[in-house]
Amino acid sequence: MAKPSGPAADGATRTADADARPKRFMKSALEILGETGRTDFTVLEVVERSKTSLRSFYQHFSTKDELLLALVDKIMSESTRRWREDTDGLPAPAALRVFIDRVCTPPETTTQDKVNRGLTNYNDRLAETLPREYARVLAPVHELIKDIINRGIAEGVFRADLNVDARAALIMQSSLGAIRLQVLGAELSGVPVDADDIYAYCLSGLTHA
Missing domain, CATH: 1.10.357.10 (Tetracycline Repressor, domain 2)
Incomplete structure (x- = not known):
């Protein structure tokens, strides 16, 4: 069966990617916590580990506190x-x-x-x-x-x-x-x-x- 294509499919893919990013940030924060037991890591560390961007992070979370609250x-x-x-x-x-x-x-x-x-x-x-x-x-x-x-x-x-x-x-x-x-x-x-x-x-x- 052929995969859907066109604007609707592209839009669905972008939505799925956007929905997955908060989970990626939380997963990265959880990994850092599991390695160090500390919460004094920076937003930049989370972004680098999740292989995304600061812009993407701040589209979902205003602060590190919001990220940890979500976790x-x-x-x-x-x-x-x-x-x-x-x-x-x-x-x-x-x-x-x-x-x-x-x-x-x-x-x-x-x-x-x-x-x-x-x-x-x-x-x-x-x-x-x-x-x-x-x-x-x-x-x-x-x-x-x-x-x-x-x-x-x-x-x-x-x-x-x-x-x-x-x-x-x-x-x-x-x-x-x-x-x-x-x-x-x-x-x-x-x-x-x-x-x-x-x-x-x-x-x-x-x-x-």
Whole structure:
């Protein structure tokens, strides 16, 4: 079968190429993170690695922060979808435990460890420079935790007087900060903060005294 040709086909090709460029920039940024664990790379480094141009980069992202936000958005969307699948149908305490276990699962490779640490350390900057956009990226995680809490209230195992929005936000920040907590905990007491600690802390704020 002959391939389509003509203006329409050319236009479709250009559209596909344009749509692929943001993914190329994110892939290049992810590669740099995986190699260095650092987010102080420059836009030029990303452009050179992706074999594109600065003009092309700035057609899709205004700043490096926007690029990294898009990368975090992609990672969080995919992760939240898996976490929801893993927790659907479970009793609320078990669902909360599975969620925290998934978030706190140690990276399988040094590359993944560097990516996790780099992005975790960059979260504060994104929250400062792009607060609304960063909140939007985290909204699916917040909604998942709210669903688990509301399930627990309906089951009668969590307190009915909870401010669900606020409690879900606190659990989200505690669990997503697991990498930082593990490092800091080891420095403070010699014992890293692990999933058991985070689960016990979160559960204590949800159940009856």
